[in-house]
Amino acid sequence: VGNSFSVARRRLDRAFFDRPTRTVARDLLGCTIQVSDREGVRSATIVEVEAYVARDPASHTFRGRTARNRSMFARPGTLYVYRIHQVVCANLVTRPGQAVLLRAGAPLGDVGGNPSGPGRLCRFLGISIADDGTDTCRSARVYLTAGAGRLRRAPIRVGPRVGISRAIERELRFSLDGDPWVSRPRPGGRLT
DNA sequence: GAAAAGATTACCT
DNA sequence: GGTAATCTTTTCC
Numbered sequence: 001v002g003n004s005f006s007v008a009r010r011r012l013d014r015a016f017f018d019r020p021t022r023t024v025a026r027d028l029l030g031c032t033i034q035v036s037d038r039e040g041v042r043s044a045t046i047v048e049v050e051a052y053v054a055r056d057p058a059s060h061t062f063r064g065r066t067a068r069n070r071s072m073f074a075r076p077g078t079l080y081v082y083r084i085h086q087v088v089c090a091n092l093v094t095r096p097g098q099a100v101l102l103r104a105g106a107p108l109g110d111v112g113g114n115p116s117g118p119g120r121l122c123r124f125l126g127i128s129i130a131d132d133g134t135d136t137c138r139s140a141r142v143y144l145t146a147g148a149g150r151l152r153r154a155p156i157r158v159g160p161r162v163g164i165s166r167a168i169e170r171e172l173r174f175s176l177d178g179d180p181w182v183s184r185p186r187p188g189g190r191l192t
Numbered sequence: 193g194a195a196a197a198g199a200t201t202a203c204c205t
Numbered sequence: 206g207g208t209a210a211t212c213t214t215t216t217c218c
Contacts (some may be wrong), residue, residue: 050196050199058199068214083213101199120198163199184201195217204208 009145010142012181017076021094025051025174028092028100030147032108035125037141042125044105044115048175048182050093050161052099057166061097071133072099079142081132087119090127092136092144103162105172106181117183154178159189 034043052059080091091099097136105115136146157177
């Protein structure tokens with residue numbers, strides 16, 4: 001499976017993440033996230049995300065700063081990784097206290113695995129709680145690059161977020177319409 | 193300290 | 206489509 005590595009792509013820098021969270025969320029679709037370590041290199045094209053914005057009752061930062069959400073107040077581009085049940089989920093920090101949850105990716109290369117769903121995406125990439133706080137603008141391990149992966153200009157589907165109990169009406173889930181790797185439940189919502 | 197809830201997933205009917 | 210697993214963080218008494 002040909003990918004990515006034949007195409008020179010630009011790393012996502014601080015300025016990319018230091019923008020309104022919804023904008024960063026949409027622009028992350030089609031970008032690539034890559035993790036390299038002794039095990040090898042694993043990468044995926046981001047196909048689904050959710051935005052967690054300021055004064056958002058569904059956000060982990062809604063009740064202020066805690067030990068867990070500490071890295072959500074670090075610099076734009078910082079990785080915020082948290083545990084939920086038996087898995088971890090990864091977010092990219094935008095403005096202070098705000099972040100974009102990575103919900104699903106399309107695997108690059110022929111390594112196999114299923115990055116559909118936030119917990120599975122982290123497992124696929126090898127992201128663990130130890131990666132919490134990583135500055136992805138600098139890290140040699142976790143690396144995001146601009147959206148050459150989005151070959152086809154698919155419309156973006158926008159709808160309600162998954163698995164939350166507050167602010168369930170807000171349309172802050174974004175996905176590449178029709179992409180087979182978008183997670184369940186299948187997004188409803190509208191096209192933009 | 194104790195209890196409840198959870199940005200999930202796998203497996204059931 | 207519904208529910209249980211399973212354990213950490215947060216919240217409440």
